[in-house]
Amino acid sequence: MPEIVAFNAIAAGIEPEAEKDPVALSGPWGRKPRRALSPRNIIIYGTLIVVALYYLLPLYVMVMTSLKGMPEIRLGNIFAPPLEITFEPWAKAWSSACTGLNCDGLSRGFWNSVRITVPSTIVSIAIASVNGYALANWRFKGADLFFTILIVGAFIPYQVMIYPIVIVLRELGVYGSLTGLIIVHTIFGMPILTLLFRNYFAGLPEELFKAARVDGAGFWTIYFRIMLPMSMPIFVVAMILQVTGIWNDFLFGVVFTRPEYYPMTVQLNNIVNSVQGVKEYNVNMAATILTGAVPLIVYFVSGRLFVRGIAAGAVKG
Amino acid sequence: MENVSVSVKDLSLSFGAVTVLDTLNLDIKDGEFLVLLGSSGCGKSTLLNCIAGLLDVSEGQIFIKNKNVTWEEPKDRGIGMVFQSYALYPQMSVEKNLSFGLKVAKVEKAEIDKRVSRAAEILQIQPLLKRKPAELSGGQRQRVAIGRALVRDVDVFLFDEPLSNLDAKLRSELRVEIKRLHQSLKNTMIYVTHDQIEALTLADRIAVMKSGVIQQLADPMTIYNAPENLFVAGFIGSPSMNFFRGELQLRDERAFVHANGVDFDVSAYPSRGPFRDGQKVVLGVRPEHVRVDEALSRQLSHQAVVDIEEPMGADNLLWLKLAGQSMSVRIAGQRRYKPGTAVTLSFDMAVASIFDAVSENRL
Numbered sequence: 064m065p066e067i068v069a070f071n072a073i074a075a076g077i078e079p080e081a082e083k084d085p086v087a088l089s090g091p092w093g094r095k096p097r098r099a100l101s102p103r104n105i106i107i108y109g110t111l112i113v114v115a116l117y118y119l120l121p122l123y124v125m126v127m128t129s130l131k132g133m134p135e136i137r138l139g140n141i142f143a144p145p146l147e148i149t150f151e152p153w154a155k156a157w158s159s160a161c162t163g164l165n166c167d168g169l170s171r172g173f174w175n176s177v178r179i180t181v182p183s184t185i186v187s188i189a190i191a192s193v194n195g196y197a198l199a200n201w202r203f204k205g206a207d208l209f210f211t212i213l214i215v216g217a218f219i220p221y222q223v224m225i226y227p228i229v230i231v232l233r234e235l236g237v238y239g240s241l242t243g244l245i246i247v248h249t250i251f252g253m254p255i256l257t258l259l260f261r262n263y264f265a266g267l268p269e270e271l272f273k274a275a276r277v278d279g280a281g282f283w284t285i286y287f288r289i290m291l292p293m294s295m296p297i298f299v300v301a302m303i304l305q306v307t308g309i310w311n312d313f314l315f316g317v318v319f320t321r322p323e324y325y326p327m328t329v330q331l332n333n334i335v336n337s338v339q340g341v342k343e344y345n346v347n348m349a350a351t352i353l354t355g356a357v358p359l360i361v362y363f364v365s366g367r368l369f370v371r372g373i374a375a376g377a378v379k380g
Numbered sequence: 381m382e383n384v385s386v387s388v389k390d391l392s393l394s395f396g397a398v399t400v401l402d403t404l405n406l407d408i409k410d411g412e413f414l415v416l417l418g419s420s421g422c423g424k425s426t427l428l429n430c431i432a433g434l435l436d437v438s439e440g441q442i443f444i445k446n447k448n449v450t451w452e453e454p455k456d457r458g459i460g461m462v463f464q465s466y467a468l469y470p471q472m473s474v475e476k477n478l479s480f481g482l483k484v485a486k487v488e489k490a491e492i493d494k495r496v497s498r499a500a501e502i503l504q505i506q507p508l509l510k511r512k513p514a515e516l517s518g519g520q521r522q523r524v525a526i527g528r529a530l531v532r533d534v535d536v537f538l539f540d541e542p543l544s545n546l547d548a549k550l551r552s553e554l555r556v557e558i559k560r561l562h563q564s565l566k567n568t569m570i571y572v573t574h575d576q577i578e579a580l581t582l583a584d585r586i587a588v589m590k591s592g593v594i595q596q597l598a599d600p601m602t603i604y605n606a607p608e609n610l611f612v613a614g615f616i617g618s619p620s621m622n623f624f625r626g627e628l629q630l631r632d633e634r635a636f637v638h639a640n641g642v643d644f645d646v647s648a649y650p651s652r653g654p655f656r657d658g659q660k661v662v663l664g665v666r667p668e669h670v671r672v673d674e675a676l677s678r679q680l681s682h683q684a685v686v687d688i689e690e691p692m693g694a695d696n697l698l699w700l701k702l703a704g705q706s707m708s709v710r711i712a713g714q715r716r717y718k719p720g721t722a723v724t725l726s727f728d729m730a731v732a733s734i735f736d737a738v739s740e741n742r743l
Contacts, residue, residue, distance in 0.1 A: 278481030279455030
């Protein structure tokens, strides 16, 4: 009576010594095995490696060159690592490289850029988020028209607007100052940021907004207490867009400010393009890396948040 | 009008050229549980939003507690509202969710605590007070949402499909709880749903809506047993009422509905006015008002063959062919019929409905 034996064994909590079914045990079982080196994997990883190299190689050359002295650079082996590492080009780029008349390096441009980027980013995000919130939740008369005008504004080439803006800034008495440039950056960030925030807020459940209104919350209470705490991802996205965009700006910096207020990008250009004496490739490379460091750090620090914010916007908006 | 709680007068709402509500009138008594029932797009949620003040009306007036609130903000109307998607503030704990409205209204701290703990006790959510909405199940979230309306200490509760996001089991549990809540609080409640079971079980009165117009406003039993028109008759009841299109014929002092070669004797039907010979009508009979193999009388009997059997446990649903169309009959669960069995059907015409085929109104 094998069944009874097996049954008793189960009842006692013991694995029954079952007669093994040869068919059930020989066929495919469990997780399907995957080969590491399938043609598919080779293509995927091959492409990824090639693309990564394509982007990393220039950075590699720049870092290596910036760490070499001029005699070593003249040997011409741009891919070779430095024989003698020197940080002098970095120091020079930061504090004593010459741009036109003054020779105090990129440091002044760096602080100018900070003084431009920080207020522009904060003010533009503050205004655009309220704009987006009003457009998404408080449908006022002419809201669609307003929004359309704002978006159309984003498609007008900057070049068309430069001269009129120069006149406007001059009339306001802020032409050539940092304030003027901050105003310009704030205004030019408005269309894309408003669109970003409007779509994000429109994607939040409408009933949440209704519930807050029934609870008696007004325009600002709903904005600060309900909407803002829910919107951190999109604020991070907006911050990254603005910081990198304004930091990398060259055109507005050169047009709307005087030399003593030039942002870092303009100064970098002046250092690299100065024609007196020998071309110091190592200093140029160091200066370029220094200028690019801020957006790079912003991406590294907040890259994950950025992706999450974009994804959240894509799903909900 | 002493005991009217909410009164809607000649209310119209249009978005551009689209009229969503058309000169709608509705009086809701104090402490009444009124259900607005209709399929999606019928304007029931729009009407609720108008009462809440979340939508501006195009024409007409809204009174709550005899006060004209047509132009008032939602918070000043003395209403609390519960939404389908719960609409809890995700970054706040349950306690903060409950107290948010009171804090905005600058109610004293002690009073807030008192009301929050009372609401938590009524809804049995005390253990959840410190949690965030994301850590709650659907049923718990909806309970918190009801609590948020509760702490506001309002006269009128508005429910916008509150159970539609829950699974079937939770839905029936919470349905009972809402009914219990209404019995103990005795507030006026206006409840929007597309679920007829919710409407029939909860309501004191149901307003069946279609295209922005109330089709019938009556207590659940009247709605179910004496639908005012063809739409209400077809909308309420699952499976739906059986309809036979035909012609009224008066012979030998009896009345018949002649449909597709079959004569239905409707002499027992309690009609509102005299029948007109030759009138085009629709005869409606609910599945449970047909007897199988137990003839009421010879005149009322018809032969049919079982097409499909759907056993549902308590009931057994038979689908048959009669007068060239499919019809359903509900019988007791233990009575089983194999497909292909010939049966005798008899119709209980005293509880049937007859509608004019043109106007679609009850005769």
